[in-house]
Amino acid sequence: AIYTKPLQLPRITYDYVIVGAGNAGLVVANRLTENPKIQVLVLEAGISDENVLPVIVPFLGPTATPNTPFDWNYTVTPQTNLDNRAFPYPRGKILGGCSTVNYMTHHYGSSDDYDKLARDTGDAGWSWNNMQKYIQAHEKFVPPADGHNTTGQFIPEKHGFKGVTSISLPGNSQGIDARVLSTLDELKSEFPFNPDMGGGDILGIGWAQSSIGNGTRSSSSTSYLRDANSRPNLHVLIHATVTKLIPNGFKNGRVSFGGVMFTSTNTAIRLPSFVYATKEIILSAGSIGTPQILLLSGIGPKKELSAMGIPTIIDNASVGKNMSEHVLVPNIFQVTGSESLDELLRGGSFLDTSLAQWTANKTGPLSNSVTNQLGFLRLPQNSSIFQTVPDPSTGPKSSHFEFVIANFWLNPGISVPATGRFFTIVTALISPTSRGFVKLASTDPFKAPIINPQLLSTAFDRFAIREAVKATKRFASASAWKDYIIAPFGSNNATTDDEIDAHVRSLASTVFHPIGTATMTKAGASWGVVDPNLKLKGAEGIRIVDASVWPTIPNAHTQGPTYLVAERASDLIKADQ
Numbered sequence: 001a002i003y004t005k006p007l008q009l010p011r012i013t014y015d016y017v018i019v020g021a022g023n024a025g026l027v028v029a030n031r032l033t034e035n036p037k038i039q040v041l042v043l044e045a046g047i048s049d050e051n052v053l054p055v056i057v058p059f060l061g062p063t064a065t066p067n068t069p070f071d072w073n074y075t076v077t078p079q080t081n082l083d084n085r086a087f088p089y090p091r092g093k094i095l096g097g098c099s100t101v102n103y104m105t106h107h108y109g110s111s112d113d114y115d116k117l118a119r120d121t122g123d124a125g126w127s128w129n130n131m132q133k134y135i136q137a138h139e140k141f142v143p144p145a146d147g148h149n150t151t152g153q154f155i156p157e158k159h160g161f162k163g164v165t166s167i168s169l170p171g172n173s174q175g176i177d178a179r180v181l182s183t184l185d186e187l188k189s190e191f192p193f194n195p196d197m198g199g200g201d202i203l204g205i206g207w208a209q210s211s212i213g214n215g216t217r218s219s220s221s222t223s224y225l226r227d228a229n230s231r232p233n234l235h236v237l238i239h240a241t242v243t244k245l246i247p248n249g250f251k252n253g254r255v256s257f258g259g260v261m262f263t264s265t266n267t268a269i270r271l272p273s274f275v276y277a278t279k280e281i282i283l284s285a286g287s288i289g290t291p292q293i294l295l296l297s298g299i300g301p302k303k304e305l306s307a308m309g310i311p312t313i314i315d316n317a318s319v320g321k322n323m324s325e326h327v328l329v330p331n332i333f334q335v336t337g338s339e340s341l342d343e344l345l346r347g348g349s350f351l352d353t354s355l356a357q358w359t360a361n362k363t364g365p366l367s368n369s370v371t372n373q374l375g376f377l378r379l380p381q382n383s384s385i386f387q388t389v390p391d392p393s394t395g396p397k398s399s400h401f402e403f404v405i406a407n408f409w410l411n412p413g414i415s416v417p418a419t420g421r422f423f424t425i426v427t428a429l430i431s432p433t434s435r436g437f438v439k440l441a442s443t444d445p446f447k448a449p450i451i452n453p454q455l456l457s458t459a460f461d462r463f464a465i466r467e468a469v470k471a472t473k474r475f476a477s478a479s480a481w482k483d484y485i486i487a488p489f490g491s492n493n494a495t496t497d498d499e500i501d502a503h504v505r506s507l508a509s510t511v512f513h514p515i516g517t518a519t520m521t522k523a524g525a526s527w528g529v530v531d532p533n534l535k536l537k538g539a540e541g542i543r544i545v546d547a548s549v550w551p552t553i554p555n556a557h558t559q560g561p562t563y564l565v566a567e568r569a570s571d572l573i574k575a576d577q
């Protein structure tokens with residue numbers, strides 16, 4: 001059941017308390033309550049996702065953030081290498097977390113990502129070989145909203161059809177789809193077609209897969225929670241902000257945790273409440289929330305904690321560090337004709353008729369995510385940067401940068417101009433070597449932490465994103481675009497390296513894929529926050545299950561890898577029962 005006030009809770013002690021009803025937390029909640037004897041409470045700071053149109057209608061996804069009631073509304077610190085710009089850094093504050101507010105692109109990364117994770121943690125359980133079975137558990141591949149013939153657009157053997165979360169191919173074909181395919185044919189040595197990037201082979205450009213079913217967003221809330229919500233042993237409290245983890249003694253020579261302190265934002269007086277876990281507390285508050293709660297609880301770098309006046313319970317220098325992100329640069333072109341979808345963003349009659357169509361039968365442009373085709377590409381092996389920097393990709397099947405192709409103005413944070421038609425090739429840096437951090441700005445749990453991803457702070461990152469932008473120019477020079485693209489828009493007309501760097505610095509932000517702030521490492525490693533079983537190092541009773549545990553950012557939009565981590569985490573937790 002979903003409760004809105006602490007007084008509605010049926011008990012104060014549960015087997016497991018999960019902090020955060022987000023992407024990962026609701027997977028664990030579902031899997032653990034498969035056993036009717038296990039009592040699970042999930043505490044979520046955000047609101048219910050019911051009847052919130054921007055999070056239900058796929059194409060409206062980008063309007064779900066920033067600066068909305070279901071966003072944490074964070075801002076990154078001014079980024080030195082991006083003209084000192086600070087910009088919004090959305091995170092979902094709603095049932096389903098970021099899976100409810102994201103752009104729905106869905107896949108799992110390269111098989112190399114998982115094999116590297118297995119090597120780095122010394123645990124073969126994280127290898128691609130073992131992790132693939134969780135795709136079957138997680139994924140319910142369904143027909144696209146327009147019911148078109150999908151032969152040749154994906155490889156069925158790579159997918160699950162009986163899992164929980166609906167995944168589909170694009171539900172509304174676009175005028176540019178054929179132009180993209182023709183470009184892949186014409187320039188196949190640089191931009192090969194990938195018949196299916198949903199199963200570990202990500203290189204090349206192909207059809208996007210999205211967490212959409214029946215023309216509607218499929219989030220961890222609409223799938224894992226809805227699936228399990230009628231179970232009497234699952235309890236979810238919303239409007240509940242967790243402020244601290246409470247120790248209850250020592251076990252096996254380590255500090256043991258059993259209590260969770262939280263404050264309801266839905267009561268007249270904000271007083272702390274307490275709940276208890278007899279088995280484990282599962283921290284699933286995401287890459288920003290998880291380190292914030294650890295630090296508020298005295299788990300983190302002693303120097304930082306002491307400076308804030310917080311007594312150190314576990315001195316761990318890695319908490320909040322190793323933050324890694326995919327840098328995003330929109331490369332916008334002006335186009336002719338009326339094929340582009342910009343009118344939807346301008347809110348005129350096209351939006352009205354599209355919304356009426358979506359309401360009537362969940363089809364049309366609004367039933368789709370922002371992209372029909374995307375892909376992952378490598379820098380050439382003889383690139384000059386590799387003379388001084390080792391290849392940071394997770395392996396030969398992994399990429400250095402990504403293209404996301406959108407038939408409209410896709411520039412997160414900057415509104416579409418009042419007139420004009422646009423086409424965007426978004427480039428993203430997929431193998432960044434920059435590392436940033438999250439740390440407390442205040443001991444007040446209701447104050448946002450300091451978030452500094454330190455984007456483009458290495459020579460490799462600046463080189464790779466520059467080369468990615470150059471690649472978009474070669475892509476757009478194919479004959480398929482000759483009668484469509486009029487000219488590059490604004491700073492996208494850059495040609496020299498210096499001009500491209502200026503274009504990047506002035507427009508770059510991120511794909512909102514933070515990971516690494518509670519990194520998983522080998523049990524005896526000198527750094528890291530959790531061990532390969534996702535248990536908090538130096539503690540008993542706490543596991544961390546969310547995107548923050550990834551040591552290296554996967555070759556994916558991060559919801560898919562987060563789902564797989566949460567599925568395996570559920571098995572690890574069950575194995576200890």
Ligand SMILES: Cc1cc2nc3c(=O)[nH]c(=O)nc-3n(C[C@H](O)[C@H](O)[C@H](O)COP(=O)(O)OP(=O)(O)OC[C@H]3O[C@@H](n4cnc5c(N)ncnc54)[C@H](O)[C@@H]3O)c2cc1C
Nearest residue numbers: 020022023024097098102103104105242286289547557559
């Ligand atoms: C705008 C945007 C677009 C994106 N687009 C895509 C995309 O297209 N495809 C893709 O794969 N990925 C995308 N991502 C990234 C992806 O959604 C996330 O990486 C992933 O969902 C993170 O899952 P998580 O479980 O780690 O965290 P979350 O899903 O963020 O879950 C954390 C939960 O914990 C709650 N919480 C935090 N602190 C507290 C607290 N103190 N007390 C109680 N509850 C708390 C939060 O409210 C949230 O519900 C996008 C993200 C954003 C923000």
